[in-house]
Amino acid sequence: MEMRFKIFRFDPEVDKEPRFQSYTVSAEPHHRILDCLNKIKWEQDGTLGYRMSCGHGICGSDGMRINGVCGLACQKLVKEYEGTEVVLEPLPHFKVLKDLIVEMDGFLEQVKRFRPYLISTSPPPEKERYQSPEDRKKVGDVIRCILCACCTAACPAMDENEKYVGPAALVWAYRLINDSRDDAFRERLKAVDFKDGVWSCKNYFECTRVCPKTIPVTKSINLLKREIEKTFPERSH
Amino acid sequence: MVFKHDVVVVGAGLAGLRAALEVAGNADVALISKVYPTRSHSGAAQGGIAAALGNEEPDSWEWHMYDTVKGGDYLTDQNVAEILAQDAPRAVYELEHFGVPFNRTPEGKIAQRAFGGHTRDFGKAAVKRACYAADRSGRVMMDTLYFQVERKGIKAYPEFQMLDLIFKDKQVVGLVAYELATGEVHFFHSRVVMLATGGYGKIYKTTSNAFANTGEGLYIPYRAGIPLEDMEFVQFHPTGIYGLGVLLTEAARGEGGVLRNDAGERFMERYAPTIKDLAPRDMVSRAIWTEIRAGRGVGGKDYVHLDLTHLGEKKLAERLSDITSFVKIYLGLDPARELVPVQPTCHYMMGGIPCDVDGHVLGDKHEIITGLYAAGECSCLSLHGANRLGCNSLLDLVVFGRRTGLQIVRDLGRLPWNEPPENPDRATVERIRRIKERKTGEKVGSLRSSLQEVMTTNCSVFRHEETMEQALLEIRSLQERYARIAIDNKGLKFNTDLLDALELEALLGLAEAVTVSALNRKESRGAHSREDYPERNDEEWLKHTLIQKKDGEPRVFYKPVTITRFQPKPRTY
Numbered sequence: 001m002e003m004r005f006k007i008f009r010f011d012p013e014v015d016k017e018p019r020f021q022s023y024t025v026s027a028e029p030h031h032r033i034l035d036c037l038n039k040i041k042w043e044q045d046g047t048l049g050y051r052m053s054c055g056h057g058i059c060g061s062d063g064m065r066i067n068g069v070c071g072l073a074c075q076k077l078v079k080e081y082e083g084t085e086v087v088l089e090p091l092p093h094f095k096v097l098k099d100l101i102v103e104m105d106g107f108l109e110q111v112k113r114f115r116p117y118l119i120s121t122s123p124p125p126e127k128e129r130y131q132s133p134e135d136r137k138k139v140g141d142v143i144r145c146i147l148c149a150c151c152t153a154a155c156p157a158m159d160e161n162e163k164y165v166g167p168a169a170l171v172w173a174y175r176l177i178n179d180s181r182d183d184a185f186r187e188r189l190k191a192v193d194f195k196d197g198v199w200s201c202k203n204y205f206e207c208t209r210v211c212p213k214t215i216p217v218t219k220s221i222n223l224l225k226r227e228i229e230k231t232f233p234e235r236s237h
Numbered sequence: 238m239v240f241k242h243d244v245v246v247v248g249a250g251l252a253g254l255r256a257a258l259e260v261a262g263n264a265d266v267a268l269i270s271k272v273y274p275t276r277s278h279s280g281a282a283q284g285g286i287a288a289a290l291g292n293e294e295p296d297s298w299e300w301h302m303y304d305t306v307k308g309g310d311y312l313t314d315q316n317v318a319e320i321l322a323q324d325a326p327r328a329v330y331e332l333e334h335f336g337v338p339f340n341r342t343p344e345g346k347i348a349q350r351a352f353g354g355h356t357r358d359f360g361k362a363a364v365k366r367a368c369y370a371a372d373r374s375g376r377v378m379m380d381t382l383y384f385q386v387e388r389k390g391i392k393a394y395p396e397f398q399m400l401d402l403i404f405k406d407k408q409v410v411g412l413v414a415y416e417l418a419t420g421e422v423h424f425f426h427s428r429v430v431m432l433a434t435g436g437y438g439k440i441y442k443t444t445s446n447a448f449a450n451t452g453e454g455l456y457i458p459y460r461a462g463i464p465l466e467d468m469e470f471v472q473f474h475p476t477g478i479y480g481l482g483v484l485l486t487e488a489a490r491g492e493g494g495v496l497r498n499d500a501g502e503r504f505m506e507r508y509a510p511t512i513k514d515l516a517p518r519d520m521v522s523r524a525i526w527t528e529i530r531a532g533r534g535v536g537g538k539d540y541v542h543l544d545l546t547h548l549g550e551k552k553l554a555e556r557l558s559d560i561t562s563f564v565k566i567y568l569g570l571d572p573a574r575e576l577v578p579v580q581p582t583c584h585y586m587m588g589g590i591p592c593d594v595d596g597h598v599l600g601d602k603h604e605i606i607t608g609l610y611a612a613g614e615c616s617c618l619s620l621h622g623a624n625r626l627g628c629n630s631l632l633d634l635v636v637f638g639r640r641t642g643l644q645i646v647r648d649l650g651r652l653p654w655n656e657p658p659e660n661p662d663r664a665t666v667e668r669i670r671r672i673k674e675r676k677t678g679e680k681v682g683s684l685r686s687s688l689q690e691v692m693t694t695n696c697s698v699f700r701h702e703e704t705m706e707q708a709l710l711e712i713r714s715l716q717e718r719y720a721r722i723a724i725d726n727k728g729l730k731f732n733t734d735l736l737d738a739l740e741l742e743a744l745l746g747l748a749e750a751v752t753v754s755a756l757n758r759k760e761s762r763g764a765h766s767r768e769d770y771p772e773r774n775d776e777e778w779l780k781h782t783l784i785q786k787k788d789g790e791p792r793v794f795y796k797p798v799t800i801t802r803f804q805p806k807p808r809t810y
């Protein structure tokens with residue numbers, strides 16, 4: 001089938017303003033949007049810029065806005081878009097470096113501010129630290145995060161407060177707050193308990209809707225809010 | 238620009254990250270990576286990491302060592318397998334302490350599951366040895382190590398691509414890298430360069446490998462005259478999604494999945510009566526192709542079925558949720574109810590840069606190349622021999638990544654800062670200029686797909702002198718055509734068009750090395766299966782291949798295998 005694409009283009013070396021460029025490629029229904037991008041780049045226009053690596057939803061490179069919805073180009077099949085013109089844009093709320101490529105450092109900084117590594121006050125035992133299957137289950141969903149940034153890019157609360165740390169950073173905070181092997185529970189909870197932290201989330205559920213790894217992002221953020229209220233009953237907003 | 242660091246680690250997959258962690262605090266270490274570190278290929282690893290913890294069933298490191306040697310069809314250097322198996326429990330506990338969220342047994346220990354070729358009592362029956370975090374073991378290990386590296390404040394250069402290594406008087410003095418965001422060519426001046434650049438499965442059409450796996454990390458030292466070892470041994474994983482190559486982990490069979498042919502027969506019973514579907518990958522891949530060739534592929538086509546329908550939704554959700562979602566997304570099938578079409582897919586490269594057990598890169602006279610180290614899939618420690626067992630790669634990365642880091646720290650005391658030659662980046666700048674200058678010419682994409690097609694048809698699971706001669710002719714003609722390629726993108730920022738072109742040179746060079754090595758080995762062993770020489774021949778071929786560029790031509794020579802505990806025996810399962 002013929003697939004029509006309208007792709008956001010911006011090369012700061014030459015363009016004053018972003019523009020859209022149209023392409024047509026032939027594709028099979030089971031092809032990925034990423035396959036079409038590759039066809040365009042390899043056969044028609046080598047100047048097109050986008051990121052990719054794994055090709056099957058594991059590395060988190062090719063997050064972009066596909067017909068208005070943030071997602072991974074390698075996870076979306078052409079047949080979902082049959083008969084439409086597919087509009088591809090860079091992730092919103094991120095600085096565009098070129099075409100569909102956005103700046104990632106700021107996003108990773110937000111994740112890192114919550115110290116996304118195990119903090120333990122006891123010396124490591126000779127073997128493993130025990131953890132019950134039930135405790136392990138508490139992080140079963142959030143360890144699927146691949147740092148693709150689709151959630152943070154899609155979050156409407158980012159429009160209202162650009163200082164909001166964003167859902168991905170909170171997913172990582174959640175992961176360690178709920179790891180029974182971690183000893184910094186209270187400090188970690190305190191770290192997300194501020195205006196630009198959990199409280200900027202307004203329950204729009206966009207993050208949950210777009211997450212390519214089907215992580216219940218909003219639910220996790222709400223659980224964090226509840227945990228804060230439970231752990232620090234004296235606090236008030 | 239010129240950057241200066243004591244140690245530059247190229248590659249931020251698990252091998253590079255683990256090594257860098259060891260050097261941090263002892264010397265100034267930097268990581269460069271062509272993709273953002275968290276997007277390295279190690280993140281795709283699904284099934285798990287092997288270690289004889291004995292958490293689910295009795296196990297011992299000797300059995301693990303034996304399985305590794307036998308799995309490698311006795312081409313494995315046994316001193317190396319011994320280090321791996323002995324160090325495995327420590328390495329896994331260490332990962333656990335770093336924070337890796339392994340699945341757990343009811344008592345709270347690290348859970349383990351069965352995997353291809355893992356046995357107890359020296360081959361008597363399958364054993365649960367693979368430690369796992371659902372089917373995203375690599376991803377969580379990599380994220381965990383990446384944030385440990387961040388915690389230690391190691392400097393990372395994301396989206397910097399190595400394009401050349403710089404030597405002076407046979408010693409490494411640094412490397413040349415291209416900054417993707419700006420198009421600048423930089424020189425990294427260092428006392429040590431460590432290569433941890435992963436595999437190069439992109440020489441094949443159907444592969445589980447990432448687009449980034451194009452092998453410059455091996456090709457650049459090869460171009461500089463350093464030999465490559467055992468390049469003919471290319472692993473095909475039996476269960477790639479038909480037509481796509483996206484991997485369905487061996488853990489699917491470890492958890493009880495079975496392969497079926499057109500008649501619905503569980504055919505592995507005929508090929509490996511003892512451990513059936515859990516036989517090593519080379520055997521299962523050959524069995525699948527044998528079925529297909531005998532007309533027993535599903536519907537007469539070139540695939541078979543992976544049957545997971547009896548595992549139940551709960552097990553699929555808890556232990557195999559990623560692959561369940563791959564099958565749903567890419568095939569529109571529900572593996573809890575439907576059979577999944579699979580086909581062998583290029584997966585792992587056993588061959589690579591020859592190293593000793595401490596990561597020193599070895600030259601053609603087995604001498605240490607001062608300042609150059611390697612670990613991970615780009616290296617060849619002769620650990621995986623002729624066929625790697627599942628879950629031994631992640632283990633290899635953390636065991637030998639760490640050893641390499643430790644050795645670098647030990648060696649640094651006597652490694653001086655050497656003056657680089659004048660304009661170390663000149664050759665690279667020139668190469669880029671030549672490619673950008675050409676106005677019209679062949680497209681990189683079409684040459685690359687021709688190469689992938691040639692390798693897939695002529696030098697994959699089954700090989701024959703005639704098909705490989707053919708492959709070699711075609712590779713060489715593609716190499717000639719490579720001199721006339723042209724690209725559209727003449728810009729500086731994120732010029733992946735240019736990088737695709739530079740990567741193709743590496744793919745062509747490595748495809749040639751694989752084919753020449755394979756043509757020369759006139760026997761069948763592990764993943765290298767010759768139809769014209771179907772038997773293993775220990776008398777003549779129990780030796781490692783080395784291939785080196787000499788005056789532009791590949792030269793092949795050999796070195797012996799180290800045998801300590803286990804004498805070669807026929808390999809049956």
Ligand SMILES: Cc1cc2nc3c(=O)[nH]c(=O)nc-3n(C[C@H](O)[C@H](O)[C@H](O)COP(=O)(O)OP(=O)(O)OC[C@H]3O[C@@H](n4cnc5c(N)ncnc54)[C@H](O)[C@@H]3O)c2cc1C
Nearest residue numbers: 248249250252271279282284285399435613614628630631
């Ligand atoms: C789908 C899949 C599933 C797997 N599952 C398992 C499993 O369950 N268990 C197991 O043991 N093994 C598994 N493997 C194998 C294992 O994942 C790989 O062998 C391993 O991850 C390789 O790690 P590495 O550190 O050597 O390199 P990689 O993780 O591949 O990283 C390479 C790094 O080098 C960088 N790089 C490459 N070239 C350059 C350059 N020119 N300049 C700068 N940087 C460069 C890349 O950016 C990247 O950071 C699997 C492999 C695949 C493909």
Ligand code: SF4
Nearest residue numbers: 145146148149151211
């Ligand atoms: S939570 Fe989901 S959408 Fe957000 S970064 Fe992680 S994987 Fe991507």
Ligand code: SF4
Nearest residue numbers: 155201202204205207
């Ligand atoms: S639920 Fe919260 S984090 Fe998610 S999109 Fe809405 S406001 Fe953003």
Ligand code: FES
Nearest residue numbers: 053054055060074
């Ligand atoms: S290319 Fe890796 S997630 Fe899409």
